[in-house]
Amino acid sequence: MSFTVDRLVFGPRDVDLSRSPLASKLGAETYVLGAFNPGMTRLPNGNLLLMVRVAEALRTPIAGGHIHAIRSEGDGYVLDAWPLDFVDTSDPRKFMMRGGGWKVMALTSLSWLLPVELSADGRGVVAVHYDRAVTPRAPYQCYGVEDARISRVGGRYLMTTCSVSPERHSTTLYSSEDAIDWMLEGIVLDHQNKDMLIFEGLIGDKHWAQTRPLGDLYFAYPPGSEWRAGPSINLASSPDALHWKPFDKPGIRPHSATVATARMGGGAPPVLTDDGWLSLWHGVEPLGVVGIYRTYWSLLDRDDPSQVVRSSHGPLIEPAPALTEPLKDLMYIDNVVFTTGIADAGDHYIVASGEADLACRITHVPKTVFA
Template sequence: MKNYRLQRLSDQPIIQTTDVQPFIEGYEVLGAFNPAACQFGDEILLLLRVAEAPKAEKGYVAIPLIEEQDGVPTLVVKTFKEPEEDYDPRVVTIRGKAYLTSISYLRLARSRDGIHFTIDEKPFLFPARMDEAYGVEDARITFLDGKYWITYTAVSEHGPGVGLAVTTDFINVERVGMILPPPNKDVTLFPEKINGKYVLLHRPMVSDIGKPSIWLAESEDGVHWGNHRFLFGGRGLTDTQFDWEGAKIGAGPEPILTDEGWLVCYHGADPTHAYSLALALLDKDDPSKVLDRSELPLLTPELSWEREGFFPNVVFSNGWVQKSDGKIWVYYGAADSGVGLAELIQE
């Protein structure tokens, strides 16, 4: 993949956290980041992940989550005394149970030029099921069979799983439900059937045995998935040259079909949890065959707003758009706090 590079189109974020007003009364927006992206008519649409949190009194931590009340999933806030020991500001463990300190949902941003965006006032997809009780995160969009398939991470006390929703107009949206159970995430659908089957990339989360890796799966109907196969994993565990993808790895936006094969954007994280972006090339008729991969990352956190934020040292993409002039614009989350824009250039 030496003939590709990612070039930032701006040294400033195109969307910042301060551009987004909270939807929930009494909450504050902690981050607007990691957008899915697609071309829709004459607009480019982003599905931003927006993280909001209730304000807590000093010495306490406020936990937003969905609970069933009279059989109806309802947003509530639980308040606990702040742990005495240091803790991750995003995740806190209370009485042996892990909680998120914010709740994420998906919010539409619209643009004619792909650079200047107007952000909807209300969520497009807000947690509404118990398997989304901790939030809805990091969507991907694929246009397939005349509709837009939206895969996203659905988080609950049981871990992150993969939800699916579909829309034709980005006004009405239908939740299909959870298509891959926890622990799994980073799912993206291929934009066409391959050998008569729907195909996706996913990332099972490993424990004591195994290493971070991207897998392939196929389906007859786009809902029930099987024939799961290991595709590729991070190389940093066996070669320090690849430390940049040694700790975590996962697929980004939908694959793009080129003359050479399926182009896949993916992220890797090093042992310090710094995230970078890279590419892989898969055979167009048999995507289980990896033809090529980046030796070095194409984009790393270098600018101050990519290095400093809610979660520092992150560039993370789950949205790109192939424009009518052939250019590929890559939208990426920066430090869980904003959105950057780069162009993928083939030399």
């Protein structure tokens, strides 16, 4: 698909590590593995704000027969060492512990969120607010804060993030009056429920959200079903955005007719249009270690978001190797575009994505695409 604007606006080389929250606290050299998956919203001044996930990794993670991981502890950061013969390092983003009877992993980086202010059209950076970075603050965030999604509901900004720790892989909520100063509200969804997207508006008198619980076991649909068993997009509602009840009906599910969306999850927070709630989501086609990530869209009924009004069968946004060509020396995976934000811009939407788990991509998508 051809877009009027489709570019990378922020990447690893744009991060000043001398202003990182880890600077002078670790005793080891780090680098930016990726600056990607940005939550996005429009600020009161009209500019756009990206909350960029900065994955900061050790320059030399393997030393002395061990691989090391960064962990937040108190007001500082420490290194944990794991024997190499105890781990599998085939995925550059993480390493898996061998044995134990179930999957246990650690990360090769620690993530924090960097506020990056863009012009109103999203074409360029206006300011980078290092002094407002969102960093681990609680034990359940000791391995990092990841993948922000921002919704504005009733003049209040709500930001969901994934918080990572040995305790749990949970969804946490932040709130703000101006999208610059964020208050941690705490855990709102428990272990391995990722990609929580709060609808930008109430349905009835309740907040609604898309969720995506993960697991190692899924029950098969009956033979001949149009649906495929596996990770899907569920729904939940809340009276206050803090206490969430899963909705009885399923949300968006992978179709059995294609493997392109065999695994799926939420992308940008749903926004209300004349035809219903516009939901951008990601589908993952199995391939190699990571798979191919693409962005798709669905329109959901304005009163019952479990009902899909219409949906795309082809991808809206696909991985773009030409965009990352100038960064090819920094790349460690490919075939990934991961949409995380949307903003109204009149006759088009401004869509924010992470490209190749490396950089932030801005795409202008005409509204006529969804007609």
